[in-house]
Amino acid sequence: MYHKTPKLTVVGAGPGDVDLITLKAIKVLKTADVVLYDALVNEELLTYIHSGAEVIFVGKRRGCYTYQQEKINELIVSRANSKGHVVRLKGGDPFVFGRGAEEMEYAASFGIETAMVPGISSSLAVAAHQNIPITKRGSAESFWIITGTTKDHKISKDIILASKSNATIVILMGMGKLPEIVALFQKEKKHNLPVAIIQNGTRTNEKVGIGTVDTILDVVKEQGLSNPAIIVLGEVVNHRAALLTIQQQSAVDLNTSLYG
Numbered sequence: 001m002y003h004k005t006p007k008l009t010v011v012g013a014g015p016g017d018v019d020l021i022t023l024k025a026i027k028v029l030k031t032a033d034v035v036l037y038d039a040l041v042n043e044e045l046l047t048y049i050h051s052g053a054e055v056i057f058v059g060k061r062r063g064c065y066t067y068q069q070e071k072i073n074e075l076i077v078s079r080a081n082s083k084g085h086v087v088r089l090k091g092g093d094p095f096v097f098g099r100g101a102e103e104m105e106y107a108a109s110f111g112i113e114t115a116m117v118p119g120i121s122s123s124l125a126v127a128a129h130q131n132i133p134i135t136k137r138g139s140a141e142s143f144w145i146i147t148g149t150t151k152d153h154k155i156s157k158d159i160i161l162a163s164k165s166n167a168t169i170v171i172l173m174g175m176g177k178l179p180e181i182v183a184l185f186q187k188e189k190k191h192n193l194p195v196a197i198i199q200n201g202t203r204t205n206e207k208v209g210i211g212t213v214d215t216i217l218d219v220v221k222e223q224g225l226s227n228p229a230i231i232v233l234g235e236v237v238n239h240r241a242a243l244l245t246i247q248q249q250s251a252v253d254l255n256t257s258l259y260g
Contacts, residue, residue, distance in 0.1 A: 004033065004084025008076055008107040010100040012093045012119015013041045015126050017202035021045060025117050032087035034079040036072065040091025040228060042203070054083065069099065073106040080112050093121040097147050097172055121145075123170045126201030127232050130208055131240045139235040140168040148174020148181065148231070155180050163188045168234035175227045178217065185213045185233065194237035199229040210237065 009028050014020035029035065029048045037046070039059030049055060058067040058075070067075065080086045094100025094116065104114040123145045124134055134143045144162040148155065148171045155177045162169045163184045174181060175197075185193060195216040199207040211219040213233070219225070 005113065006080035006111075007085045007113045007115070008080055008088060008104065009085065009115045009117060010088045010090065010094045010104055011117045012098075012100075012121075013037075013045055013089050013091050014120040015092055015122035015129075015202045016040070016042055016200065017129075018042050018044045020120050020125060020202060022117065022119065025119065028087060028117055029089070031085055033084040034086045035089055036075065036079075036086065037089040038091055041089050045089070054079070069102070073103060076103060076107050077110050077112060080107065081110075090119070091122065093119040096121045096123055096145065122201055122230060123172055126198050126230050127170065127196070129202045129206075130196065130198055131243050132196055132232055133236050133239055134168050134170065136236050136239060139239070140166070143168040143170060143234075145170045145172070146174075147172055148177045160184055163190070168232065168236050171231040171233070173227070174231050175220075175225070175229050178220065178231065181231065182213055182217060193233055194235060196232040196237045196240070197225050197229050198232070199225050199227075201230060210240070 011025045011028055013025065026048050029045070030050060032049060032053050034054045034056070035046070035049050036056050036058045046055060056075070058072050076086050076088065088100070088103055090098045090100060092098060095118070100116065104116065108114050127134060135141065144158065144165070144167050146156050146158050146162060146169065150156050159171065159181060171181065191212065191214045193213045195211050195213060197209045197216065197220060207223060207225060209216070209219040209223045209225050
């Protein structure tokens with residue numbers, strides 16, 4: 001009996017919209033013998049997997065882990081050895097707070113061949129989908145992408161450093177720490193700094209809340225915003241409203257020129 005070479009390919013599924021997965025990712029999915037996918041993966045993408053492949057959900061939903069990380073690592077190795085090509089499908093980009101590197105290292109330690117297909121990161125694409133640029137000349141010369149919660153379940157100290165800068169700050173997995181984040185920026189006298197919170201970014205059920213450091217907690221409460229969501233802090237958030245104003249004014253000007 002022919003035995004397939006054990007292999008792990010970590011694949012980025014993109015931010016949520018099925019059209020934002022890469023062509024290479026789709027090609028790899030079609031070659032999978034086993035696919036392990038997370039909760040943030042749009043399940044419509046599973047239609048690209050051939051019918052003979054084993055598909056296993058290993059994500060987290062409503063605070064309940066189907067598999068702990070250690071079990072996922074072990075599952076990757078066991079399935080690679082027994083079935084061949086394992087594709088680990090992860091939301092966004094697996095190398096941006098996705099633990100893709102950890103899983104590849106674990107598999108490699110057992111002599112398993114590894115590969116990685118980057119994905120479009122939600123840290124950039126979700127804001128862009130709402131017409132919020134991460135950088136913009138005159139508004140932001142750099143950006144930070146920070147996890148809101150460390151492995152010790154504490155707020156990242158990098159947010160303290162970021163709050164002192166003029167950079168755009170994108171915080172992932174930070175909704176549970178939002179009051180602490182707000183307090184840090186208030187301490188830096190940035191009460192009027194624009195803030196956007198985008199839930200289920202790029203999906204059909206996307207929700208957006210726009211406010212300032214001083215008002216965003218009320219916005220979250222009023223709109224019922226929760227995870228999965230990203231937090232964007234910075235002057236670039238204003239571009240969204242500015243663009244809309246320009247578009248509306250252009251429409252008025254065009255209508256006036258046509259109809260007097």
